[in-house]
Amino acid sequence: MNKILSLIVVxxxxxxxxxxxxxxxxxxxxxxxxxxVIVSDNSPDLLLYDCIQKEYPWVKILKNENRGFGAGNNxxxxxxxxxxxxxxxxxxxxxxxxxxxxxxxxxxxxxxSLFGIQLVDFNLNKNYSFGxxxxxxxxxxxxxxxxxxxxxxIDGKMFISGADLFVRRESFIECGGFDENIFMYREESDLILxxxxxxxxxxxxxxxxxxxIHLEGGTQSTNSDGILQAEHRxxxxxxxxxxxxxxxxxxxxxxxxxKCKVKLLFSIIARNKDVAELQKQTLGVYRAALQ
Numbered sequence: 001m002n003k004i005l006s007l008i009v010v011x012x013x014x015x016x017x018x019x020x021x022x023x024x025x026x027x028x029x030x031x032x033x034x035x036x037v038i039v040s041d042n043s044p045d046l047l048l049y050d051c052i053q054k055e056y057p058w059v060k061i062l063k064n065e066n067r068g069f070g071a072g073n074n075x076x077x078x079x080x081x082x083x084x085x086x087x088x089x090x091x092x093x094x095x096x097x098x099x100x101x102x103x104x105x106x107x108x109x110x111x112x113s114l115f116g117i118q119l120v121d122f123n124l125n126k127n128y129s130f131g132x133x134x135x136x137x138x139x140x141x142x143x144x145x146x147x148x149x150x151x152x153x154i155d156g157k158m159f160i161s162g163a164d165l166f167v168r169r170e171s172f173i174e175c176g177g178f179d180e181n182i183f184m185y186r187e188e189s190d191l192i193l194x195x196x197x198x199x200x201x202x203x204x205x206x207x208x209x210x211x212x213i214h215l216e217g218g219t220q221s222t223n224s225d226g227i228l229q230a231e232h233r234x235x236x237x238x239x240x241x242x243x244x245x246x247x248x249x250x251x252x253x254x255x256x257x258x259k260c261k262v263k264l265l266f267s268i269i270a271r272n273k274d275v276a277e278l279q280k281q282t283l284g285v286y287r288a289a290l291q
Contacts, residue, residue: 001282002034002037002081003033003034003035003036003081003101004031004034004081004082004084004103004194005031005034005035005082005083005084005085005086005102005103006036006038006076006077006080006082006084006085006087006098007025007035007036007037007038007085007086007088008040008073008076008077008080008084008085008087008088008257009021009022009037009039009040009076009088009089010037010042010069010072010073010076010087010089010090011039011040011041011042011043011048011090012041012042012043012066012090013043013044013047014048014091014232015046015047015048015051016050017091017215018039018048018052018090019055019089020093021088021089021091021092021093021094022037022039022052022056022059024092024093024094024095025037025094026058027094028094028095028096028097028099028248029097029099030097030098030100031100031103032038033098034099034163035084035099036080036081037058037059037060037076037213038059038060038062038079038080039052039059039060039061039062039076040061040062040064040072040075041061041063041064041072041077041120041217042064042065042066042067042068042072043066043074043085044045044066046056046063047168049063049212049241054098060079060244061159062076062079064076067183067222068110068178068180068182068183068184069162069178069182069183069184069187070177070178070179070180070182070183070187071134071178072175072235073087073178073182073187073188074177074178074180075163075237077177080272082169083169084102084103084106084167084168084246085165085166085167085168085172086102086164086165086166087162087164087165087169088131088163089162089164089168089169090121091163091214091215091216092163092164092212092213092214093119093174093213093215093266094210094212094213095124095205095210095211095212095213096210098117098210098212098245101207102115105205105207106166106168110201111201111202111203112166112168112201112203112204112205113130113167113168113171113173113195113199113201113202113203113204113205114160114166114167114171114191114192114195114204114205115160115166115204115205115207116129116130116160116163116164116165116166116206117129117164117166117206117207117209117210117211117212118151118162118206118207118208118209118210118212118214119161119163119212119214120211120212120213120214120272121213121214121215121216122213122215124213125252126149127214127216128144128148128161129148129153129160129161129164129188129206129208130147130156130158130159130160130161130206131144131147131158131161131188131189131195132144132158132159133156133157133158133159133189134247135252135255136252136256136259137243137256137257137258137259138255138259138262140255141259151206151208153205153206153281155203155204155205155287156196158206159188159189159192159204160188160192160204160206161186161188161214161265162188163212163214164212164214165191167191167195168199170199170200170201171195171199171200171202172195174195174198174199175191175195175197175198175199176198178190178191179191179194179244181240182237182240182241183236183237184230184233184234184237185233185234185235185237186234186237186238186240186241187236187250188240188257189241190244191214191225193203193245194230201280205273222273224277224278224281227278228278228281228282228285229277230286231282231285231286235253235285235286237258238253239289240250250290253286253289253290254290256286257286257287257290258273258282260279260282260283260286261283263275263279264276264279264280264283267279
């Protein structure tokens with residue numbers, strides 16, 4: 001049977017998180033054999049790869065050199081055949097059927113290129129499902145939180161979270177796929193900007209009537225060293241993104257510094273020494289990026 005939807009998951013270690021994701025996909029698959037599931041494994045060893053091969057025979061799994069999130073998704077796309085694509089994080093868990101809904105949305109609107117659904121935490125409270133294409137300051141954060149609270153997504157000003165990217169295959173091809181110069185962070189906003197520019201179908205949307213659990217970094221380190229390493233990668237992505245789209249990197253970093261200072265102040269007031277120390281170190285990382 002021809003595949004209608006290709007679901008691609010980039011994995012990096014943490015087999016238990018991926019198991020929960022795959023089990024939920026199997027449980028809530030409402031399109032049967034029309035669904036193709038591909039795991040693109042960036043892990044440094046074969047543990048996850050071997051487990052998936054053994055435990056999930058219905059999953060197609062690839063082994064990659066770890067060149068980042070976007071590159072892993074591109075490798076998965078290269079072996080896919082679905083008319084529509086879903087790039088899904090491994091730290092996600094389905095709580096309801098969503099595949100038939102996705103296909104119907106694409107079929108109803110030929111100009112729809114990409115969309116996302118409502119992300120929630122394990123208790124089904126709202127998580128951030130989209131972000132701003134530009135801006136990292138306090139005013140941007142307040143505006144983003146307001147839009148998040150009311151489910152207001154502005155096409156052309158915002159990007160859908162990379163945790164769940166439903167993409168029309170033709171649009172993904174027309175824009176050239178994920179930019180593999182980006183290891184991690186900014187992939188979604190970069191992809192959307194190129195889709196808006198190059199795809200015949202260039203409309204992006206957010207549908208809040210369907211939801212999906214996102215564990216928010218369930219495959220990433222939560223210690224201070226891991227968080228700071230993530231900040232370094234985020235800054236590298238910011239710098240590349242700003243150069244690519246002729247945006248002001250220094251202005252962006254100054255916005256992040258002001259926002260970090262506010263967080264530091266509140267952590268000091270709350271007498272949370274660990275958070276305060278992490279904010280001080282983060283502030284140092286931001287300041288170093290300006291030099």
